[in-house]
Amino acid sequence: MMKKALARGLALWLAGVATVLNAAPFTPASDSEVVERLPARLDSAARAQRAALLRAPNQLPLALATARAAIDRARRHGDPRELGVAQAALSPWWAQPDPPPAVRLMRATVRQSQHQFDAALADLAAAAYDRDDTTLAVRAQATLTRMAVLQVTGRLDEAATACNDLAGARFAPLGVGVVVTARACAAELRSLRGQAPAASADLAALARQAPADPWLALVRAELAERLGDDAVAEANYRRAAASEGDLYAVAAYADWLLDRNRAADVLALLSRADTEADALLLRRALALKRLNDPRAVADTGVLKARFEAARLRGEAYHQREEARVALELEGDAARALELARINWAHQKEPADAVLLWRAARTAGRSSLAVDELQALRSAGWVDVRLNDMPAAASSTKAARTAQAGEGART
Secondary structure, X not given: OHHHHHHHHHHHHHHOOXXXXXXXXXXXXXXXXXXXXXXXXXXXXXXXXHHHHHHOOOOHHHHHHHHHHHHHHHHHHOOOHXXXXXXXXXXXXXXXXXXXXXXXXXXXXXXXXXXXXXXXXXXXXXXXXXXXXXXXXXXXXXXXXXHHHHHHOOOHHHHXXXXXXXXXXXXXXXXXXXXXXXXXXXXXXXXXXXXXXHHHHHHHHHHHHOOOOHHHHHHHHXXXXXXXXXXXXXXXXXXXXXXXXXXXXXXXXHHHHHHOOOHHHHHHHHOOOOOOOHHHHHHHHHHHHHOOOOHHXXXXXXXXXXXXXXXXXXXXXXXXXXXXXXXXXXXXXXHHHHHHHHHHHHXXXXXXXXXXXXXXXXXXXXXXXXXXXXXXXXXXXXXXXXXXXXXOHHHHHHHHHHHHHHXXXX
């Protein structure tokens, strides 16, 4: 949900990774040596924008525009280097304790993308509430992003409060787009707190008001998947994935297809997408492996090299993808479970719960996931992908003890 909400927020606001072939440290012999050829994603306007910023790095509007464009490219292509471009564009203000509100919002967006959730939340709270000179659009984006970060970290009550704030009267002047976003976010939160069927009905009603909205289609698809409604899920995944540049939607649809053993359909879907992105390269490798295609081995090697390169850069937010490589491509369930548990400690989206359960079950350590996830299910988190998960081990043990006691007294 977080990536969906951030993408939606960027759209509302703006409307007003490397292929590493060898992850070991490497020093070029000379400045003229080519280390890597990067995809040509910058048009002439973007190149001119960057050149202008180099000439005038303290021009705040130009720096903000450059950073926004880089963040949007990072979202569309899954390239973390663009987050570095955004940070560099904002470097004159980046380390300031109280930068301009729009800079604080951009900084939070970069930090949440790097899983620096506490730092992002501090910036977002300040951008949403602290300064009188903050525009209403920046406050709305900060509130939406804050809600998304709270949700992904499992703080659902706080996320609901932020969502209610977004739906309140102070943001009404921004128009119907904010209202639809707030209502959709509220519905998804209700779906995680015991009201999934009602939330699905609310989203369907919203979709009748905004039938062409790909973000809303994605929210509906993921909830339908959790409810086991394949017809609604696929129709909405198709609609969402058809939106140009929505990498997250394509990856989510690919996962849905993989869970139904439709690997050939995954390859057809990805043939129209940018598989340079780690998320899509992973899905391509998974599909190839299902089809016994030897190219899966090469893709797996590229993914592992990229993860190792990320570690060398000090990045530590690829555990979900690494866990899937270990579990589904390499058959290393123990390593997958280790990574899935680390991932779950930081983010708690439905996909993270499913990954944790599948890794634990495959590793023969189901109780590790059961005890972690039972509280969510008790709170009303419905997901058919977890239907084969038993009751919590501690509860089962207590029940058996009680039954033994009853037998001793009869």
